[in-house]
Amino acid sequence: MNPQKSIFLRSLQANRVCFFRNPILKPSPALQRRHYSQHNEHKTSFVEPYDVVIVGGGPAGCALASVLSSIKAFDGMRVALVDSGKLEDIKQWKPPLDSYLSRTLQITASNKVYLENHGLWSQCYADRMQPYDRAVVTDSLGGGVIDLAAFETVESVQSRSSVAYMIETKNFVSGMLKAIDCATGCVVTFERSRVVEINNNNSTSYISRLPIVSLSNNRKLQARLLVGADGASSYVRKCAGIGTYGSEYLQYGLVATLCLEQLNSTAYQRFLPTGPIAMLPFPGGFANLVWSLDSDHTQLLKSAPEGAFASLVNAAFRLSACEMQYLYNIVRDGASESAITAEADWRLEVFARNNPGISSPKLLPPTIAAITPKSRTSFPLRMRMVDSLIANRIALVGDAGHVMHPLAGQGLNMGLEDVQCLADVLKQAAVAGEDIGSVPVLMRYNKQRYVRNLAMQGIVDKTWHIFGSNSRPVVTARSLVMNGLDLFPTVKRFLVSSIINEEGASHEEQLLSACMMDQSNLVEELLKAPHSVKVNFKNGLGYTALHYAAQTGSIDCIKLLVAVQGVNPNIQDSMEKDTPLHKALIHCDSSETAMEIAKLLVGAGADPRIVNKKKQRPVDLTEPEEEDIRRLLLQATLAIAVRQEQAEMEMGDEDSYSSD
Template sequence: MAQSQAADRNYDVVIAGGGYVGLSLALALKTGDPAIAVAVVDPKPGEALAQDPRASAIAAAAVRMLDQLGVWADIAPETQPINEMIVTDSKLRDTVRPVFLTFGGEVTDGEPFAHMTPNSVMLPAMHQKAAGLGVDFITPDSVTEFATRGERVALSLQTGGAVTASLLVAADGVRSRLRDLAGIRTVHWDYGQSGIVTTVRHERPHNGRAEEHFLPAGPFAILPLKGNRSSLVWTERTADARRLVNSDAFTFELELERRFGHHLGQLELDGKRQAYPLGLRLARDFVKPRFALIGDAAHGIHPIAGQGLNLGFKDVAALAEVLVNARRIGQDLGGLDVLDRYQRWRRFDTYQMGVVTDVLNRLFSNDMDPIRAVRDFGLALVDRMPSLKSRFISEAAGLAGPTPKLLLGEAI
C-alpha cells in the first residue's frame, strides 16, 4: 500500500483518522467528485490495517454504500450473512433460555439485513481503493493542533509538517482529542460495564444465526463468522470483565461455556481477549467553522443494538452528500452554512439512537423479576406483530428515516 508523507500541502478536506469511517468518507468524496483533494492523517501505518483481529456487523444500508463505492466485491467473499437472529432473556443459572423474539434475516429477497465482516479484510480493501482514487495518506502521523485562518484551516502534524484545508474532519474515535481542541463539549456517562470481544471456534455450524442473550450483567451476543466460528461481544461489569480477560484460558473458557451454552458443540478460543469500557458519549455539536465530527468522535453508544459503526457510516453518507452537492454549486466546503446541513441531518437521529440504547441497557442489564416479566411480555408481543418486527429489521438494516443516497445504493 502506497503511503504519502505529504506535508506543507493544501487540500479541500483532511480526515484525521484512517479507520472504517475515515476511509469510507475519503472514498465517498473521491467517488462523488474526483476533483476534491482529500488527505487522510493516521498514526498507524497502512500495513497495520490487515492486523486487526476483530469483525464488524455491517448493516444492509452500509453494504449498499460500500458496493456503490466499489469495495464490497473485494470484501464479500470473506463475509458471513446473518440469516436469522434470536433474542433470549434469562438468568445465568437458568438451564433453559426461552426464545422471546426471532427475526428473519432479509430486508429484501436475497439481501441479508447484515453481514459479519473481518476488519482485516475490510480495512485494507478500503485503503487500497482510496489510494487508487488519489487520496493522500499521511502516515504514521497525527494532527496535533489546528487553527482557522480565513477560508482555510491550518493543521500542525506530529512529525513537524503542516497542511491546510477547507475542512478538517475528525474521525479519531470516542476519546477524540480534536473534538476537545475544537471546544465541543459532550454529554457522557459511564455504564460501569466493559465489552469483552473475542472469537471462538465451535464444533457445529451456526447456519448464519446471530444470538443475543440478555443476562443480568448485560447482553451476550454471538455473531456468526465464515466457517464454524463466531465473534462474541460479551458485556460484564467492569471489574468482572477485567478479571475474566486476565484469567487463565481454562477459567475463561468455563465462564464462556456457561453463557454460550452447548448447542454448537465444543468451543475453542480462536483469538485474543480484549475488553473495552462502555458508556454513552454524545457531542453537543457536530460541527464548528471548518470542522466536523463523524463516527465515534461524534457519538459513542452501547453495543446492545449493534449500531455504533453503522451510525458512523450514516454520518459518512450524509456528510459526503452535503459536501459533494455544495462543491457542485460552488459553495465553501468548510462554511458553517454547508456544515449545518450535515448537523441537522445527523444529530437528532444520533441522539435518538443514544437514548434507545441507553434505555435498553438499563432495562435489560438487571436481575429484578418484575422488570424481567414486563420486558419478556414486551418481547413476546413484538414477536407476534409482523409490522413492528419489519420496522425493527429496517432499523437494524440502517434503512429507517431520511436515508442518504449512498445508503440506498445510489450515486451522489
C-alpha cells in the same frame, strides 16, 4: 453566531509522513474557485493546501476518504488522510488462514449496499465476511425470546436476504485503503503521523483564516474543512471546543474469537444479570464474542484458562444466574482449568437433559469447542453524545461524534451513515460552487445527522437500562413483550426492516425517539420544520409520540404535541391497548407530573372512558391518595356525556323538524 463556530483549534499530535498517493490532478478553471489550487500564495511557509483534511484512519475516516475518492465532483480536489498508525501495512494486510481477529464490525445491509454502489465493498476479502439472516435474543431471568429473521421483512426489503454482515475491522479498513488506491488520486495518505498543532489566526485574509495542521516532520496542511474521525477520545473535537455529555456504564466489552463445533449463520444474544453476551457468526465455524461485564468479572474471565473460558461461554448462553455465579466463584477461588471445565460441563449436561425442547439451533448457539489463543481483549463501555457535530470549518464523524453500547451493533453503522450524509452534502456543495467548509454547508450535515444519532443513542440506552434491571415487574413485563412478538408478525417485520432499512429514520420515527428521550427541543424543531410530520404516526408497537411522552413523563413534549392541530390523544397501542392517558398514570413517578399530563391530555380531548386490554379505565390506575386526578377524570367523563347528550338532542330536533 454560535460561540462554537468562532473557536479556533489549538493543538493536535503527529508523526512523520510515510507514503503518498498519485500526484494531485490539476483542477479545471471551473473548479478553482471552490478548491485549493497551487498558487504561490499557498506555498509560503511551506503550507500545503487541501480541500479536506481527515484526522483518523479508522473505519469511519477511511470510509469517508474512500467515498470522497469515488465521487466525480471531487476530481481535482485534494483530500488528506492523517493517522498515527501504519496504514500501508493495513492496506497490504494478508489475513491468516486459520483464525479471525477479535475486533470486528457489524455492517447493516443498507450500509453494505451503499459501499457496493461506490465500488468499495469489493475491495475487502469476501471470503472473510459472514452475512447472517437471523438473530435470536433471549432473557436469562424472564425467559423471553425474540427470533428475528430477514425473511420476515416487508416486500420493499425482501431482495436483501441478510440482516447484517460481519467483517473484521482490519479487513474493512484494508479494503477502504485499497479502494483509495484504485480511485482518481484526490486522496493523499499520511501514515504514522501525529498532528502536533492546529492553529488559526485572526488575519483578515481568507487563506490565513483556514485551519493549519502541523505535522512533526514540519509539513503543514491547510484545510478548507477539517474532519475529526479520531475516535471516542477525539482531540479534534476537544480542540474545536465541542462539548459532550453522557454516562459511563461501568462495564467493559470482553471480546474474543470462538471456534464452534459446527457452522453457523445466526447471531445470538442473551441478556444476563451481569450484562448482555453476544455471539456473532464468521465463516468456517468461527464466531466473534462480545460479552458486557463489570470490571471484576471482566478481569476474572480474561485471566481464566482458555479451555475453562470456552466452557464458561457455553454456560452463559444456557445456565441460570445462580449457576453462573457459582462458576464465577470457583474461578475466583483459583480452581484448575480441568475442575472448572468439569463443573461447567456437568451442569450443561444436566441442563440438556432437563430442557430437551430448547436445545435446538433456533434458540441456542452451537457449542464452543475452543477460543483462538490470545484473542481476548476488552474495552470500556460508555455513552457519549456531542453538543454539535460541527464547529468552525470542522465536522465530526463516527465515534468522535457519538459513542454507544455495542448491544445493538449500531456504532459503526451510525458512523457510516454520518459518512454518507457528509459526503452527499459536500458533493452537492461542490457541484453548486459553494465553500465546502462554510457554516451553511456544515449546518445541513448537522441538521440531518444530529437528531438521528441522538434517537439511536436513546433507543440503545433505554434498552440497556430495561434489560439491566433485575426488578421482578420489569423482568416479567419485558419477557411478556418478547414472547408476545410472535403473536404480532407486523411488529416483528417492523423491527427487522428498521435494522436493514437504507433510508434511516423517518421524521415521524425521529419524533417518537425524541419524545422517548424527553428531548422537547428536538420535538419543537421537528414540528416547526418545513416538512410535514404526521403527529399521529404509530410505530410497530402501535405507540404514538404522545404515548412515549406520557410514558416518559415529559410535560414539555406533551405541551408541544397537543398544540398541533389534529392530534389524537385516544389512540390505543397494539400490545396493551393503552392510550397516552393510561401510560401517564402507569409510568409517571409523581402524582404532580401525572396530574399535569392528565390535564393536558384531557384538554386535548382524551376520553377517560376508554378501557385497555385489562378492561381498565385511566381512573382505575390512580392511587387512593390521588383524589385530584380522579376528580379531573370524573369531570371529563361527565363533560363528554353532556356533550354527547346535547348532540343527540340536537339531532333529534333536526329529525323532528324534518318530519314536520
